[in-house]
Each structure stands twice: as C-alpha cells, then as structure tokens.
Amino acid sequence: MNEFVKYYTKNNLFTNRKIKEINQLSQLDNSKLLSAYNDAFISLFKRAYKYSDFYKQLYRQHGIGVTDIQDITDIKKLPQIDRHQIKHQVNDIYHGFDFLKVKGLTSGTSGSPLTVYRTPFNIAAEQAYVRQYRAKFGFRTGMPLLSIRGALGKNMTYEFYKKANILYISSPNINPGTIEFYHKIIKDFAPAAVEAFPSYLYKLSLELEKKSLALTIPNAFTSSETLYGFQRDKIEPYLQTTVHDWYGNVERTIGIAQDAAGEYKPLPLYSINEFEQDKVVTTGLINRTFPLIRYAVDDKLIVEKHDFLENIVAPKILRIEGRAGDTVELRDGSVVGCMDHAFKGVSHLETAQIHQYLNDKARPLDIKLVVNKSFQPSDEQQLRSNLTRMIGDQPLEFSYVTREDLTYSANQKYKLIIKHQ
Known part of the structure; x- marks a missing residue:
C-alpha cells in the first residue's frame, strides 16, 4: 500500500466518524459495552453464514444453523479455525467486491505466509483505532x-x-x-x-x-x-x-494496547478474545467481508480470571508471553517462558537470540550473542548462570555473531527464540 493510500485511510470522514464511535464506546460501562459486543458478534455471524461459502459449509458440517446462535455466549458452539485450515480457502471466506480487495500477508521465520484480505473500509477502521489510541x-x-x-x-x-x-x-x-x-x-x-x-x-x-x-x-x-x-x-x-x-496480528483478529498505567487493555469492539492456556481464540470485529470467527492464535496471554464475559470487556491481563514459540522446551518435557529475563543486567551485551533444534534433543541450545568490545568472560559467566538458573542443566553453546547473522522474519521482525524442526 503506497503512502497516499495510507494517508487517505487515516484522514477521511469515515475514519473520523469511527474515532468518535471508539471514544463513545470507551465511555460505556461494562454492561452496555458487552451488549454492543453481543450485537456486533451476532451481526458478523449472520453475515458470514449468509454470504461466505467457507462458513456456510463449515457450520453445516457441524450441524449449526443460524437460529442456534442467539447471543455471544453461544460463540463457543462454533468450531475453532486456524491458519493451516484456512490457508487454501481464503477466497471462500471473503465475500466483498473484488475491486475493493486489498491483499495482505502474514510473515514468520519459517513456513509460507497466510493471505488475508482487507478493504479500504476496514483499513480506515484500523487507522481510526490507531489514531484514537495515540491521541490519548x-x-x-x-x-x-x-x-x-x-x-x-x-x-x-x-x-x-x-x-x-x-x-x-x-x-x-x-x-x-x-x-x-x-x-x-x-x-x-x-x-x-x-x-x-x-x-x-x-x-x-x-x-x-x-x-x-x-x-x-x-x-x-x-x-x-x-x-x-x-x-x-x-x-x-x-x-x-x-x-x-x-x-495485535496481521489478521486483525486481536487488538490489545497498553494504557497510561502500562496495563494491557482490549480495544473496544475490535475483537472478541477467549484466553486459553496455550493460545487465544480470537474473533475480529472490524473486517466484516473477511471474517475470522474463533480464529486460534498461538500467542499466550496470562489473565487473572477465566470469566468469559468479563474477559471480553475488561480482562485483567497479567502479562503477554508472546508466541508459543517464545519458550524453551526442556529435555524432560517442561516448557520455560520469559527467557528475556536471563539477559537483563548482563553488561556489554547488545542483543541475543536463542536457537533450539527440536529434532535433536541432545544438541545444545545455540545462544547467539552480539556484544561490544568491552564484553568480558565474566559477562558470559553471568549470562550462563542466569540461563542455568532458569533452565537447569540444559546444554548451552555460545557463539559470537553480528546483528546481521541473527534470524529475522520476511518482514525483518526480530524474535528472541528461533525453533528449528
């Protein structure tokens, strides 16, 4: 998308109206906001059932009719979907005008990307959320x-x-x-x-x-x-x-941002988020022509309570642990997250990346380090002690590299942990 299109979607009457709507939603009490979520979900579901070939077939295969979904609590009757399931069916999900269709791609350190479709209207809606958030x-x-x-x-x-x-x-x-x-x-x-x-x-x-x-x-x-x-x-x-x-994500099925106190809060009426132990099941509400309903995202968000309705409007998000891949899998089968803590306080370390080879359990973790000229053996020893405290006797191997030697996604995104199958 060129800069002119981006500028237009940020600065038009639709975007300005959407900003006013978001501001009004932000002022609602939880009961009224939940009612708005309910109406948005029912509308999205009915539209998808009527116009999307993918959802028509999926829901009929599961014996779900339009009348089976009466309110937002019925969302759990619907099957979950994921990127692997829909990868070759995105054209059957989209049910808008072809001339309005804007193609987007997810990215990763491995595997081929998922195609998603947007229109100028939901691009403008996304920009409204961005503008409203930053204005705060x-x-x-x-x-x-x-x-x-x-x-x-x-x-x-x-x-x-x-x-x-x-x-x-x-x-x-x-x-x-x-x-x-x-x-x-x-x-x-x-x-x-x-x-x-x-x-x-x-x-x-x-x-x-x-x-x-x-x-x-x-x-x-x-x-x-x-x-x-x-x-x-x-x-x-x-x-x-x-x-x-x-x-958030490229699919635009989840939107959570830090408030002035640094706490993560959902953007009002952006998405419905079901927080599970190892993933988030998301339903995007801003893209009605390419709906992703109960779309599983392999991100781990830790919440204080597991009250479904409360977590839609006002979850207490304790922390975001990132992708499921942002963990180290130990030889005994246990999983360790928050690995960035091991690198805090290590002097003269610029950045690092952990490479784990899942098909070779005996192979040490490859810790790639980008350091400056003042890095000392004592700094490496401190890092080794930090890592050992977190992952026990898991074998470690340090290698000193340049920033260019690290692994990035197709969009040049950095991840702390890279897993090789």
Whole structure:
C-alpha cells in the first residue's frame, strides 16, 4: 500500500466518524459495552453464514444453523479455525467486491505466509483505532512523527513525507558510522512520537549509548514484535520517552494496547478474545467481508480470571508471553517462558537470540550473542548462570555473531527464540 493510500485511510470522514464511535464506546460501562459486543458478534455471524461459502459449509458440517446462535455466549458452539485450515480457502471466506480487495500477508521465520484480505473500509477502521489510541497520549496526526523502517533498504538513509509530516529512517543503515548523522536529523526534526518495531528502537538506543548521545521523543509506539523488558529498559532512557505497546496480528483478529498505567487493555469492539492456556481464540470485529470467527492464535496471554464475559470487556491481563514459540522446551518435557529475563543486567551485551533444534534433543541450545568490545568472560559467566538458573542443566553453546547473522522474519521482525524442526 503506497503512502497516499495510507494517508487517505487515516484522514477521511469515515475514519473520523469511527474515532468518535471508539471514544463513545470507551465511555460505556461494562454492561452496555458487552451488549454492543453481543450485537456486533451476532451481526458478523449472520453475515458470514449468509454470504461466505467457507462458513456456510463449515457450520453445516457441524450441524449449526443460524437460529442456534442467539447471543455471544453461544460463540463457543462454533468450531475453532486456524491458519493451516484456512490457508487454501481464503477466497471462500471473503465475500466483498473484488475491486475493493486489498491483499495482505502474514510473515514468520519459517513456513509460507497466510493471505488475508482487507478493504479500504476496514483499513480506515484500523487507522481510526490507531489514531484514537495515540491521541490519548497527546499525539495527533499531523504532528512530527519519526517512523523507523526496514523497507527503505540499504541505499536510502531517510525520506521525508511532507504531507503527513513523517520522517522515515532506515533501520538497516543505523550503525556506529551513521548514528551521529541520524542523531542530528532526528534532533532537528524534533518528533513528537516515534513508531517502530521494539528491536529497531533498541538498535537505535544501543548506538546512541555508544556515542553518549540521547534524544527526547515524548512517545514511542511499538507493535508487531514481542516487547522484551531488556529492550524497554534501554529504549526509555536513551530516547527519553515512554513506550506504549500495541499487541495485535496481521489478521486483525486481536487488538490489545497498553494504557497510561502500562496495563494491557482490549480495544473496544475490535475483537472478541477467549484466553486459553496455550493460545487465544480470537474473533475480529472490524473486517466484516473477511471474517475470522474463533480464529486460534498461538500467542499466550496470562489473565487473572477465566470469566468469559468479563474477559471480553475488561480482562485483567497479567502479562503477554508472546508466541508459543517464545519458550524453551526442556529435555524432560517442561516448557520455560520469559527467557528475556536471563539477559537483563548482563553488561556489554547488545542483543541475543536463542536457537533450539527440536529434532535433536541432545544438541545444545545455540545462544547467539552480539556484544561490544568491552564484553568480558565474566559477562558470559553471568549470562550462563542466569540461563542455568532458569533452565537447569540444559546444554548451552555460545557463539559470537553480528546483528546481521541473527534470524529475522520476511518482514525483518526480530524474535528472541528461533525453533528449528
């Protein structure tokens, strides 16, 4: 999608009306908000049953008729679906006009992507949620925005999009030789906010630290990757910022974002989320022409209670552990999460990545380390002790690499743990 289309979807009458609607939803008490969720779900279900060839066939195979679903509590009567099941049936799910169809792709470190379809209307609705969320922290469209990307490529250091007042800089080009240049243009631009993957902001902060430089950017909006604690601890002081994390997916079936207190809260009427032990079962509410109903996402969100209705409108989310892949599987069958804690407080360590080979249980965990020239054997020993405390006697093997040697997704997203089958 080009910048003009993005700008249009952020700035049109539909988007502005949607922002007003989201603001009104945010003011509702839980009872009225739940009623709105109920109406949205029933409408989505009936439309999918009537117009989508995929859902017509699926629900009839399970003996489900339209009248069997009376309210939102009946959602659990519907079968779950996942990306593998729908991968070759996306054209049967979509039931809008072909000329409005915009193609999107999920990405990962392995496997082929899933195609999803959007229209300008649900793209605009998504942008309304983004604009409304950012406005809560004082940032409004038109204010100077720094956007750090990988898509600019190695041959372009920055680009200024005047109409939207956005300065784009290229993450692959941020290095010790360019950081002073970037520091100057960012400082001169004086952004009110920055948007980027957490790993991009972390990389920028590391290079600033090496040169004893800092920036002042009031708000940092992160998304798309797991935000690790060690990243936040580095980003906030060197950018003199507050990180606001948005948790979602390319399929747009879940939307959860941090509030002013740093707690993750669902975006009102964005999705219905069923929090299970090893996944979240999601139903997106903003894409009516490509509905994903009870779509299983292999992300792990820990909630305080397991009250279905309460968790739709006001779940107490204790933490987001990220993808199910963000864990280490031990030889005894147990699973350990929150592995980023092992790297906190280790001096002179820039970033790291854990590679686990699931088909070779005897093979040590390959811990790839990107360090600076001051890294000492004592730093490695501290890291080894931290890891041993978390995973016991699991064999470890350290390798020292450059940032380019790490594994990234097709969209250049960073993950702490990479699993090889």
